[in-house]
Amino acid sequence: MINRLIIITGSSRGIGKATAEIFLKGGESDLVIGVARTAATETVPNFKGIQADLSHLEGCENLLSQLAAFIAENTPQKLILVNNAGRLGEVVPSYQTPPSDLAKTIFLNMTAPMILQNGLLTVSVEKAIPLEIVNISSGAAKHEYYGWSGYCSTKAGFLMAAQVLKFGNKSITS
Ligand SMILES: NC(=O)c1ccc[n+]([C@@H]2O[C@H](COP(=O)([O-])OP(=O)(O)OC[C@H]3O[C@@H](n4cnc5c(N)ncnc54)[C@H](OP(=O)(O)O)[C@@H]3O)[C@@H](O)[C@H]2O)c1
Known part of the structure; x- marks a missing residue:
């Protein structure tokens, strides 16, 4: 039986x-589930890529x-989601950020x-399994940096998204 199922993005x-x-x-x-575009090559006990x-x-x-x-x-006893995967995007004057690069940064860092x-909270409620969410944010959520328009904006935006989710669901540890 699995006690804690820990899901880590960008592992x-x-x-x-x-x-x-x-x-x-x-x-x-x-059990740790690691998520990334690169396939995990090592075979580590208690790790699934x-x-x-x-x-x-x-x-x-x-x-x-x-x-x-x-x-x-x-049916693990507890779920832990570590939202870690992120990208800085191209560091150029904000108005020169290629649209495709901006779209990728917004999707990966915030959407x-x-x-x-949202999806794991739904599963957690349906299966009555407690969920803990750990979000890897950045000082860039609260401070502007030259050329980091997409990064700063998405880190700030996701901070608010996490706060809103927690506000509506007092049982979440985040
Ligand atoms: N490093 C810092 O100084 C610092 C400071 C503040 C906050 N942070 C935050 O901490 C987190 C991790 O930063 P890091 O420096 O460890 O980053 P990193 O070394 O660049 O690693 C990023 C991870 O995200 C994965 N990833 C990237 N694009 C992905 C995609 N499209 N789909 C799935 N996975 C993807 C990468 O794996 P693949 O390439 O294999 O997909 C990699 O495992 C980020 O959210 C970052 O904003 C970092």
Whole structure:
């Protein structure tokens, strides 16, 4: 039986990888699901890799379906979502940001974590499994930086999205 199911986006390197390594030192009955575009090559006990591109809708919806099916089959005692995957985007004067780059930054940094927190909260309510959400934000959510228009805006926007979700659901730890 799985005790804690920990889902970490952006687990292939950086903060997400380090977070996965810390959770993997936890209890033997915990399972870490790491999500990234790069497929996990190592076979680590208690780790399951899911390959997904979270910069578009289809990638997020596919991931949610896989997670919902896994949770239904394994009924963990607790869910933890670490919304970590993010991108800075091209650092250029704001008005020169290529539209496609801006759209990708907005989707990955704000839309995807909103879709994932909403989707997992739905599963959590339906299955009566407690959910804890950990969001990796940035000082850029509250301070402007030259050339970081998409990054600062999405970090600020998602901070508010998380606050609104928590405001309406007092049971969430975020
Ligand atoms: N590093 C800092 O100084 C710092 C400071 C403040 C906040 N943060 C925040 O901390 C978080 C992690 O930062 P980091 O520096 O560790 O980043 P990083 O080293 O660039 O790693 C980003 C992770 O996100 C994944 N990722 C990127 N695009 C993706 C996509 N389209 N779909 C799915 N996964 C994707 C990457 O995996 P793949 O490339 O394999 O997909 C990678 O695992 C971000 O939210 C960032 O804004 C970082």
